[in-house]
Amino acid sequence: MFVKRVLGAMFASGVGVACLGGVMGVAQAQEKVLNLYSARHYQTDEALYQNFTKQTGIKINRIELGDEPLLERVRNEGKNSPADVLMVVDAARLWKAQIEGFFQPVKSKSLEAKIPAHLRGKDDGKGSEWFGFSTRARVIVYNKDKIKAEDVQNYEDLASPKLKGKLCTRSGSHPYMLSWIGSMIEHLGEAKAEEWARGLVANMARPPRGGDTDQIHAVAAGECGVAVTNTYYWVRLLRSSKPEDKATVAKVGFVWPNQKSTGTHINIAGAGVLKHAPNRAAAVQFLEYLASDEAQGYFANGNNEWPVVKTAVAKNPELDSLGPFKADNLSIATIGVRQVAAQKLLDRVGYK
Incomplete structure (x- = not known):
């Protein structure tokens, strides 16, 4: 010490x-x-x-x-x-x-x-x-009163005109976001990924700001209908004894994205x-x-x-409660290589 x-x-x-x-x-x-x-x-x-x-x-x-x-x-x-x-x-x-x-x-x-x-x-x-x-997954959360779960089953759905004015995210320049966007470039190709990212910008409920926990609270408050977050932020709320956190969890739904295609993004x-x-x-x-x-x-x-x-066994009931899911096995090294392309793409589409 x-x-x-x-x-x-x-x-x-x-x-x-x-x-x-x-x-x-x-x-x-x-x-x-x-x-x-x-x-x-x-x-x-x-x-x-x-x-x-x-x-x-x-x-x-x-x-x-x-x-x-x-x-x-x-x-x-x-x-x-x-x-x-x-x-x-x-x-x-x-x-x-x-x-x-x-x-x-x-x-x-x-x-x-x-x-x-x-x-x-x-x-x-x-x-x-x-x-x-250790790993964490980037998942979709939605307001149960405003969004139907079937409308947000995939990352690609976040660019749908159905969600115009309903999407919240943190800054596009944050590494969590760059890695996620980089994985989408790898899966969709740069042209389609750019089109998708333009759809995200068009659907923003407000300019990107705050961290992942802020996005979840904003969804619960009705400021936006849907957001993306890393799983450990969600599990923190599940484990919390604070009344305000419990109220947030009660209002928000959780989706493992892309279960019928590439799997959920992992970092x-x-x-x-x-x-x-x-x-x-x-x-x-x-x-x-x-x-x-x-x-x-x-x-x-x-x-x-x-x-x-x-072989490691986690004794975390709230983490276990998320259940099994199909993870994207895209190489983390490959995601890293895509960082520069991801930032340039976001700059082109005006993603702040």
């Missing part, structure tokens, strides 16, 4: 990377450590880290910031970065880190056996540069070993731990995400 507090103070005051490396170097001379940069800031992850230290004796020094600030920090630190592992959310951020050369390939029989190929970075024979450790939280990691062995050991059944359970029960490892 002391090292974590020191690091936080140094970052806040703008102390240089060389000094930061010195502080971590002192700690590493005294004990086995892992330096983690994480965009996950869930209190429930504390048990995840504590259990790793208990099992291995490796202490975790971590910095928790938003995805973009973390990427900027790694970029600025360059080869002097003290970080061993970068953990971020969404294919868009993993792809960005990969193309900027932040990661190094990892060859691990354990990770390759447990994590499906479409949920890890491309392996050119030297190993994958990143791995997905991940993932991590990789950084190129200049000073503690590479500990970093690989940490990634392998994240794929353990025990760690996978923390992801599911703590932040309502699905484990990527088939």
Whole structure:
């Protein structure tokens, strides 16, 4: 905890990377450590880290910031970065880190056996540069009093003239949206995807704003009739004891999109070993731990995400209540590659 507090103070005051490396170097001379940069800031992850230290004796020094600030920090630190592992959310951020050369390939029989190929970075024979450790799905929610479930069974339906003035979304430039749009480009082709996106813009109830939870509340309030959200936001509301959240859930319906075609869009939280990691062995050991059944359970029960490892068992009744569904098995790496095309497409159609 002391090292974590020191690091936080140094970052806040703008102390240089060389000094930061010195502080971590002192700690590493005294004990086995892992330096983690994480965009996950869930209190429930504390048990995840504590259990790793208990099992291995490796202490975790971590910095928790938003995805973009973390990427900027790694970029600025360059080869002097003290970080061993970068953990971020969404294919868009993993792809960005990969193309900027932040990661190094990892060859691990354990990770390759447990994590499906479409949920890890491309392996050119030297190993994958990143791995997905939990998944979430992008689903459709609708106002039960205003929209018929049969009218919103597919992502393509969101562009239907039936929904004019009824659609709410967050900003199109958000990575969650870029990944989703990127998957639609991959499935529909760019021309048809652009036509579809123009339909989304035409159907907007209001300019895109807010996060996924805001979209769900807006649907419940009747501000819009339909929206898209990541599943863990929906499950948070299902698990909430707040009266206002219970009221929202009562008014909103839930749809697994594209069950008769491509399947529902999936994204991940993932991590990789950084190129200049000073503690590479500990970093690989940490990634392998994240794929353990025990760690996978923390992801599911703590932040309502699905484990990527088939043998892991989640004890989350609300997550289980969503039931089985057909998931889109499109490669996460492919979705990442489509980020630039997705942003250009949204710019062309005026999607803010």
